[in-house]
Amino acid sequence: MKKNFYSHIMPTYGERNLEFAAGKGCYLYTPSGKKYLDFAGGIAVNSLGHCHPKLVNVLKKQSETLWHTSNLYRNNTQEIFAKELCKKTFADKVFFTNSGAEAIECGLKVVKSFWNLKNKNKKNIITFKGAFHGRTFAALSAQKNKKYSEGFGPLLGGFKNIPFNDEKALIKNINNETAAILIEPIQGEGGIRPASLQFLKYIRELCNKKNILLFLDEVQSGFGRSGKLYSYEWAQIKPDILATAKGIGSGFPLGACLATNDASKGMVQGKHGSTYGGNPLAVSVGREVLKIISSKKFLKNVDLISRYLWKNLKKLEETYEEIIEVRGAGLLLGIKTKKNNVMISNLLRKHNLLSVPAGDNVIRLAPPLIIKKKHVDEAIKILNETFKKIK
Ligand SMILES: Cc1ncc(COP(=O)(O)O)c(C=O)c1O
Known part of the structure; x- marks a missing residue:
């Protein structure tokens, strides 16, 4: 320099x-x-x-055909990609984003809109010490880590940050107001700390028993990185909501929030949007990445x-x-x-x-x-x- x-x-x-x-x-x-x-x-x-070379090819081809149309119009490649993602995962519905933090934001709106629709006063989301969910205000509020949030207050309320891999702390902090549990199956920024498979299973059981949504952040741990398409598969559990990004585009900006039909019930017309989310260039690359990685x-x-x-x-x-x-x-x-x-x-x-x-x-x-x-x-x-x- x-x-x-x-x-x-x-x-x-x-x-x-x-x-x-x-x-x-x-x-x-x-x-x-x-x-x-x-x-x-x-x-x-x-x-x-x-x-x-395969990604270069699809991107080249798409760049000569159509770059952007906005989400006001039907996008068939987006429809096909969403269907393919759902077929290979727990999900029924997808919202495409450009990054991980946006996928987290969408997932949080899925949680909020779900409980709002049910008219239930469930307003707290459990998160874990050492977590990293991105740099937006909701993500900063969720992870409660001063390293990232110092000087940006006031942050959003409604997040309870508790010790990681600790069943006792979890049960102690759950009550009728718990809306969701948000966890990275392998903490990335926090220092490559995997949640034990037992802990993930325990969380799933608890969510079922106590009527809580399970929201996984697989932005870093997903898309083949663990040796499975998503690392939740190692624990033989299924989440209700999942944030994915990073590896899904192999370098092209792309992310997605995946959810079950039930969990995403509140995300009706007008509840969310993105100008670029799922644009033809990103989606064409994502489809090819999925095709290769999911084999x-x-x-x-x-x-x-x-x-x-x-x-x-x-x-x-x-x-x-x-x-x-x-x-x-x-x-x-x-x-x-x-x-x-x-x-x-x-x-x-x-x-x-x-x-x-x-x-x-x-x-x-x-x-x-x-x-x-x-x-x-x-x-x-x-x-x-x-x-x-x-x-
Ligand atoms: C687990 C996790 N969630 C969310 C994010 C935020 O993703 P992005 O930087 O694409 O907004 C990251 C980024 O490092 C991450 O590791």
Whole structure:
């Protein structure tokens, strides 16, 4: 970067001194051609890597046909994509968005409109410590994390933030006013902390018993990242509402709120809208991503390669005292370190491996779901070399 460079971009992301000019498969290239192995995946976004030829093709084709029509008109590709998503999940209805936070917002409106329709005074939504649901006011209010919400008060009421993976705390905080439970099956920003399958099952049972809606945030953990299309499948449960984004577009801005017929009863005409949500470009890419990722063979490969990565990371955990713990699921993995995670992530970057710091001093690995053994071996070699140097 040039000295005395003045940026006209609001400095919310801090100083950014690494730039990429191109991407192919699991690699990114700087303007001068330096190659990086991308185990950050655009923060769990580039599910099919960079410039996947099939995605480039559908996007090219769609861009030559129709870009945008607004949601005032019927959009057949949107209809087909919604049907395909419902067929492969618990859902009956879909609302398309452009991002994860918008999918969360929509889900919260699904909850509110459902109880409003039933005329029930259920006004509280349970959320969990360490959660991250986005940067909108509702998301900031839901996660109650000062790191993101400091200085933005007053936030919205109606959220109860309780300890994660704690059945006793949950039962203690539930009452007749509980409208929904909102949970990430694997906390991403919070430090790659999976909810135990037992906890997820317990929540589902509790929701059934106490007449509460279960709202899953699978923005980061979904779309094949866990080795299943959605990670709730590992717990053999079904939510009532689900927010999805990131991997669904593999880099094209797209998100969706999925819900059952019953849960989405209140979302009638005029209750919600989006200018761009589900536009033809995004939906054409999403359909292709779903087609590729939801195949049994693809998901089996994600499961196999993630187990190979896990086994090798666990070896590092045994070898280096610096590593406190390796955790996570599928290809959403975290290395909790003693020394500062940002410092170590920067060291890895110097060795041409991209990772993303997460909460709880964790180095997050969220590579494209198309990685092969050779990519894992390359990453492990760099991790080994880096940890060897950390005293
Ligand atoms: C679990 C979770 N929910 C919601 C969001 C917000 O998504 P977006 O940044 O697309 O608004 C994120 C983003 O990191 C996330 O990880």
